[in-house]
Amino acid sequence: MSEAAVPLLETSGLTKIFGRLTALRSQSITVRTGEIVGVIGPNGSGKSTFFNCVTGFLRPNAGEVRLSGQPIQNLPPMKIARLGIARTFQGTRLFAGLTVRENVRAAAQLRHPSSMLDAVLGTPRLRAVEDKVDAMTAELLGLVDLHRQADRRAGDLPYGDQRRLELVRALATGPRLLMLDEPAAGMDAAETRRLLELISDIRHRYKLGVIVVEHDMDLIMNLCDRIQVLAAGETVFEGTPAAVQAHPRVREVYLGHE
Amino acid sequence: MSPGLYIAQQIINGVSLGSLYALVAIGLSLVFGILRMTNFAHGDMMMVGAFGALTLGAAGVPFELALLGGIAIGALTGVIVERVAYRPVRGAADVTLLLTSLAVTYILENLGILLFTSSPHDFPIPEWLDSSYEFSDGQITFTQVNVLTVVLTGISLSLLGWFVTRTDMGLGMRAAAEDMQAANLVGLDVNKLIVVAFALASGFAGLAGVLWAAQAGVVEPSMGFTPLLKAFVAAIIGGFGSIAGALLGGYLLGALEVFIVAFLPSELSPYRDAIVFSLLIAFLLFRPYGLLRTTREVKL
Structure with missing residues (x-):
């Protein structure tokens, strides 16, 4: 087939x-x-x-x-x-205490992992992964107009923004x-x-x-x-x-x- | 004796004791944060770490390495306990987890008694550690063990802070603490994160155990009980589940205990622990979220 x-x-x-x-x-x-x-x-x-x-x-x-x-x-x-497969929930299930950016980053790890060794040594690989994740985060938050709220606590966003953030968090898992x-x-x-x-x-x-x-x-x-x-x-x-x-x-x- | 120096001396004592409380309380909070479980066996990781270091020392391993060994043995024990005892009952009612952790406490303490008897053992420390500093004609004194305690606590907590805020895994751990199901759903390996949380928490407890033993000069199988209760109070004061809260609570409690003895009439000194636990009850009644409020309800 x-x-x-x-x-x-x-x-x-x-x-x-x-x-x-x-x-x-x-x-x-x-x-x-x-x-x-x-x-x-x-x-x-x-x-x-x-x-x-x-x-x-x-x-x-x-x-x-x-x-x-x-x-x-x-x-x-x-x-x-x-x-x-990524999903969103009826009513949101965000990481409410984390920032908007951290919500996306936590999900982005799945396709863009960096090891503890990279983190400890600050390897060029870590830099490359971080650049990629930063670019992806900016792109995704831009899609839903949340890039200016990136450092706000996700739980403090208005409801509609929380829904949109949950959607791009799902997208961040690739x-x-x-x-x-x-x-x-x-x-x-x-x-x-x-x-x-x-x-x-x-x-x-x-x-x-x-x-x-x-x-x-x-x-x-x-x-x-x-x-x-x-x-x-x-x-x-x-x-x-x-x-x-x-x-x-x-x-x-x-x-x-x- | 000048009051200023006296206060300075009490602050030194408070910081030293508070460091130990903070080390233990942070472990309790780390585990609670991610599993919503009060790990009563946490104090026994201190005992395991201290006996581990003692055994290594007796086998001729230098103290510095035995201390690291104590941390590693504490961490390993925590990981094994999570795997064997807690993981199978994860998702069961809270009281099941609570009772399981009490059972683990009994098993570990009795294992300690079986291996080392219930009587206290001398905990030898090397010469370089067995000294003290004196300033202002002996009005301010502290031991090398005090210094080591504060320095190692500072290093450990700085590393933890770096780990939690700067690494992928730390971010994942914070995410899982917020919502474990959602963490699963974005592909975070929650099992792995829980194992790491236990390793860190128990490693800190192991370190606290070795330092505690070095200060007291003795180790015994039941040594973890009192520090566990105190760390519990510290974690509640700061806000259970919050790492920063446990840190704050640990130092506040250390200072409070020292100040009760130092500044209240000496007839009240025997009631130090009673005062501390009254404070716990007061917090549970009037400020159950602690000083640094966490986002979730407190489950005990």
């Missing part, structure tokens, strides 16, 4: 059961590099369970998660992050797949618009596949190439934004709530 034919992310038969509740039932999704796929559904439909199974925070009861063909469903979160959990929550219309432009921009700039879980239908419909609709852990429908909007059952299970 040629490289391009292997999808970036592929889940098949993904099932997660909590006690008597089947949170996710035989879910399958395919995401290719450069694609933005939306996952929508009412609360409790399995979106977060899906995220947690892919990023290693939950172990599925059945099914497979493959990243570029490699099964990853039994790996711990740290290994999965190293293989190239991912192939970026998973965004309700990135527009708590943002106003103008901020959501900027977020939309940012996400479309970075998928090309950093050659990413993107999965977005979001309740903001405006964002989802304008951003995504494809949308998967979940309800009670099952995939109800999958298709283009136009097809999703036209589908009667989708209107019933989800859009009807809007």
Whole structure:
């Protein structure tokens, strides 16, 4: 099989059961590099369970998660992050007591490590790595207009800025797949618009596949190439934004709530 | 005797004692910061370090190397304890971790008794260390061990400060202390960071143990208990989980203890520890975050 034919992310038969509740039932999704796929559904439909199974925070009861063909469903979160999946959370999970810059730097270590020996000796290698990390940090903070806040404590930023910082912190790990959990929550219309432009921009700039879980239908419909609709852990429908909007059952299970 | 010199003498005593408290308290805070766990076995790393140095000394190793050996043995013991006792129960209820650390305390102390008996052993120090300085006709005196304590504490804490603020691993450790899951998620090797935190904390405790033994002249298996309690108070005063707080708390507590004895009526001296622990209770009641507030709630 040629490289391009292997999808970036592929889940098949993904099932997660909590006690008597089947949170996710035989879910399958395919995401290719450069694609933005939306996952929508009412609360409790399995979106977060899906995220947690892919990023290693939950172990599925059945099914497979493959990243570029490699099964990853039994790996711990740290290994999965190293293989190239980055995510953000509903509500932020920043290193609140660290500065904005340190948040990005802590994540940038993954692709730009320097050893203790380098640090002790102050080797030229250390200098080179630090220059690279500095340049990357400046670029990423520039993307979200946070470069002037670089030395502020992350926990002191306004909420919208915290969300954007979390997004670039995820990017700093050098991912192939970026998973965004309700990135527009708590943002106003103008901020959501900027977020939309940012996400479309970075998928090309950093050659990413993107999965977005979001309740903001405006964002989802304008951003995504494809949308998967979940309800009670099952995939109800999958298709283009136009097809999703036209589908009667989708209107019933989800859009009807809007 | 001039009051100025008397105060100067008490400050010297306070700094020397405070250095030891700070060394131990910083280890408690390092581990608590990253694992949210109060490691009651921490005091026993002092004992292990001191007995390690004693054993090496008895085997003919020069004191300077035996001291380094004590640090290394303390650090190694901390790493082994983390791997064997704490890692398997990580993520369990807080009380499980707490009880596990108490169990480790008993095991280590009884191991000490088994190997060295429960009676105190003389802790010999070399000639160059067994001397003291006198100034102003003996109104100010301090020992070479005092000097060594303050100097080695200063060096250790400077290295720690450099490590935490200037290296990748130090940054990773601070990130994991903020949010361990998020640290995992950005690919930080949290297990490795925890091992390093234990090695550093226990190495500091090992150093404190050797210095403590050098000052007291004796070592015994239960020697870690009192300093642990004191370090605990110091860490609470400064703000549990905060390295700077533990440093501040250690020196404040050292100064306080010395000043209680030096400046309060002598009838109150026997109540020194009672006063110190009353202070702990007062802090827990009225300022549980300590002087340098940490961002998280204090869990005990």
